[in-house]
Amino acid sequence: MNDETVSQSPNLSRRTLLKAGLATGVAAGAAGAAHAGGDPLITEVQDWNRYLGEGVQSRPYGTPSEFEAHVVRRDVEWLTASTESSVNFTPLQDLDGIITPNGLCFERHHGGIAEINPADHRLMINGLVDTPLVFTMEDLKRFPRENRVYFLECAANSGMEWRGSQLNGCQYTHGMVHCVMYTGVPLKLILEEAGIKTNGKWVMPEGADASAMTRSIPMEKALDDCLVAFKMNGEALRPEQGYPLRLVVPGWEGNMWVKWLRRIEVGDEPWHQREETSKYTDLLESGKARRFTWVMDAKSVVTNPSPQAPITHGKGPLVISGVAWSGNGRITRVDVSIDGGRNWKTARLDGPSLSKAMHRFYLDIDWDGSDLLIQSRAMDESGYFQPTKTELRAARGENSIYHNNGIQTWHVKADGTVENVEVS
Amino acid sequence: MSKFLKVLSLGVSLAALPVLAGGALAGDPDKGAKVFKKCAACHAVGENAKNKVGPQLNEVFGRAAGTLEDYKYSKAMISAGDDGLVWDDATLTTYLEKPRAMIKGTKMAFAGLKKEKDLENVIAYLATFSSSAPAAEEQQGSAEPEPAEGEVQTAEAASAPAPVSATRDGGVFGLGRVATEDEIAAWDIDVRPDGMGLPQGSGTVADGEVLYTDNCAVCHGDFGEGVGRWPVLAGGQDTLTDERPEKTIGSYWPYLSTVYDYVRRAMPYGNARSLSDDDVYAITAYLLYLNDIVEDEDFELSNENFTEIRLPNEENFIADDRAEEPHYADKGDPCMSDCKDSPVEITMHAQILDVTPGSVDDNDAAGMGGVD
Structure with a gap:
């Protein structure tokens, strides 16, 4: 049958699939009326109804049905110079509910995916603190932890649409967003463990990846609702989402949610790092540019x-x-x-x-x-x-x-x- | 006799090469895979490998230099190929040891692999992606392999479950341990506009030019003009109100400290933390020169004079005042019916009609707001 052929051919382009999908939609409608004797999918015994399927443990880590092979993240190659500093997009059009499956959460890296053995990972707190500290992953898991569901949106989501309609698909126009449940330790607890000095007004998280990502975050936000997270949707963070540790900065632009989080410095002034000056600042028609535009509006x-x-x-x-x-x-x-x-x-x-x-x-x-x-x-x-x-x-x-x-x-x-x- | 052949007369004549290449490779491909990480920012191998900053390296063995059709080589590499240079164990060894010594004018910014083992191993690794390459030698003495430094550490970490979790006196929970000064110094390398965090050191524009040419120009262009879609670093002054603004260090960035901080932590792309503090001063000085902010080639940037330099666009950054935009004030019930006077017309269609990966022409599509 037509729809089986389509679904089982992983190499078909998305566009072909769409066209074929349209065609089968019509065909299926016609089929219902045309078969006086009934739908053969009902009147004839199907293979899956007769023969045994795979047993337990045939897929120790479960994977989607082969008929869902088209549900994947996609990128737009011409957007960036290299895939290691680039972005791909969540297939929003294939999802429902409010939770994004871990493997479909869009990726944005600035120096590729850091592959870190959690036993080799450290989190340092330094700067304007009473006691600079180093934590292992096991240390962090001894703090009280919380579970919270948040969206994460890249500040550049829909950025290609400023000059007008550009890309055909909500995956591309709006797919730099995902929403998962995080498990982690409130950042407040970790900062208080080191003791924040009274002139500590800003924090700067830093990643362990090849871009050593850094952003300045005001202390008020750090103490409000930020999490140092090690799980997403109940399982360990995916490597591309910062395994083994990432910062969660609810409601604020995704670039601040530093992945592979290895250090948090406390300071009295912002640092004006590359990602908050040259990038992630909003140039206006006047030639002025807004900086520290953190909140993602509705x-x-x-x-x-x-x-x-x-x-x-x-x-x-x-x-x-x-x-x-x-x-x-x-x-x-x-x-x-x-x-x-x-x-x-x-x-x-x-x-x-x-x-x-x-x-x-x-x-x-x-x-x-x-x-x-x-x-x-x-x-x-x-x-x-x-x-x-x-x-x-x-x-x-x-x-x-x-x-x-x-x-x-x-x-x-x-x-x-x-x-x-x-x-x- | 062409230049590369002179260099090659390390005793190897062209006629001898095939014979030499016929022998088994000495290196270990698995170890070579690790070494190749140094190359992977610019070169791809394996299934679906594409050209990146450098050419893809599948089937590089037996390939004449500079002959991949869809890659833009340096003139020097093309003429080396014209002169008969073919890649094999011997030629790759010479090239990868010191690329610019063999092919003066190569685009490859990589300085070379100093360790003989690294050379052997990475070539053995590359050979696994070339059907015409000789196989790697059976690795002998597997009872006493010579582990790389990194592997020793990993092995220790695996056998000694030492720093799993620690407690201490003080704090609320008494978790973690005190960071040592050396540890803080190793990671805390950030620099602020007020100069906090600047290391002692200095570098001149002239030194910076050499370093920049070797380490940066392959992506950012000889004059900071940017190659392909890599960031433009210089020029663009007075374009911020143009239809297509050019946001560079000179035209857009507010603070010089950001240049120093970023180059030191993340550049060169794919080989971060490989430059000395003085190197970073020199490159920063050269970037000032490329942006006409300093004009003297003898200018020396140091921790002493760093904060005296101001970038031209500093004053044009403002706080987030989105809340003052008219639509933010429009709270309350929005219009629900007959909100527009006449039937709605389509004013613009998607310009890119087929965004299926691989189907968009890079050049046609370039020029819109990117996400770099």
Whole structure:
């Protein structure tokens, strides 16, 4: 059958898959009506129904079904000069709920993935502290620990869209975000273990990777809700997410969540490191540049339908689904428009609603088969509403790169295909 | 006789090469894999290996120098190939020991492998990716292998479960141990705009030019203009309000300390922490020179005069004032119906219609906001 052929060929390009998917959608619909005797998948005994499958331990570390082989992170090669200092994207269009599976969390490295034996890893606290300390991983696991769910968004997420619609797919336009449950020790406990001197106003986490990533973080945030985490979604951090130890800086730009965390220095002034001067500063139209723009403002995107996830079922019931998040707390409401922002309906938020975590929304409609211009607009508990891209450009120009949380528009055509567009 | 052949007359004539190459390789490919980490920032091998800063090295054995079609070699490498240089055990050994001594003008910034064992091992490793290469010698004396330094440490760490967890007097939980001065000095190398953290030392523009050419120019260009998509380091003054601003050290970066700090901690890319403190002063001085911030080639930058240098764009950085943008003030219920006067028109379509990896033309796609 057509859909089996497609699913089992891992080498097919995504685009071929999409086209084929569209075709099978139609074929399957026709099949239901055409087989008077019934669907052979029901009337005939299938192999999986007759023969034994693999036993336990055939996959000691479980992996997704072979029919999900297309659900992977993807990169855009021309974005960066080398893969070791680059980024790939979470396949949002293939996911549901609010938790991102560990293997699908987007990656952003500045010097490749450091491979560190946890027995060889150390965390040093130094600078304006009473006692500079060194911790092993085992030491850290003797502190009281907490479990918290947070989104992590790269400040450059949607950065390629400042000048207009560029990339066709929410994986590429919005996929530098993920949301997992972290297990770790509050940074406050670790800093207090060393004793913060009264003039200690800033901390600087540092990574053990080949970029020795560093950022300045104000003490107030460090003592508020930051975690030194060693688990994600219950298992050890993945190497590409900073194994064995990373910093969690809830609601703030992903670059600050230093991976392979090996040192935290306490100081009285910020350090003005490369990633907070030359990068991760927001150039405005005036030529001025904002620095220390830490918070990720409220943002949302419709993940389905979207360019990589076209409508394959024709008109009738349609689930419009998407995700929303805010660095300022909980999402309290998401509105969805199907006419390019002229009229809005409040979507249904479903699943846990946690501060600085991803939220899932749905709008269930009866699609009449006509063109749609789908948008979503998130509101957080501070009362802030996601702005339009036009509003953002009016305030900042087109060269800010970072912090593009403007409303996204998808054009759904009558044949179910979807394109990234901007509207009047 | 061309230059490389003169260098090669370390006793090896071209005619003798194939014979020599026919013998088994002395190195250990597994150990070579470790050595290759020094090369991996610029060179790829194995399945799907592509050209990076340097050419991919699959099938390098038996390949004439400078002949991969889709890689842009230095003129020197191409003419070496034209003159008959073919890569094999002997030629690779000579080249990798001191690349610029053999091929003056090669783009490869790597200084060379000093240890003979490293050379043998990395060549044996490369040979595993070349079908025409001789096999590695059976490794003898496996009862008493000669472990590399790193391996000794790992072995000790594995056998002695020493520093698993420690407790001490003081603190809230009494966990961890006191960091030693040497440990802090080894990791705390950060430098602030006020000069805090600057090590003692100095370097001149002239010294910096040599170091920069050897270590930096392969990616950043001879004049800081950037090669391909690698960062541009110089120029771009007065472009920040242009449609395509050029953000460089001279045009954008607020503080010189960031240059020193970053080069010292993370550069050269793929070989971090390999420059001395004086080297970093010299390279920083040269970057000032490339940006016309100092004009004298004899200028010497040191911890004494460092904080006297100010970068031109320092004053143009402002605090996060997003909250003052009009749409932030717009709290309260937004419009829900008839929010626009007329039916909505599409004003822009995605420019890149097919972003499937591998299907985008790099050059056509370049020029948009990147994420470096």
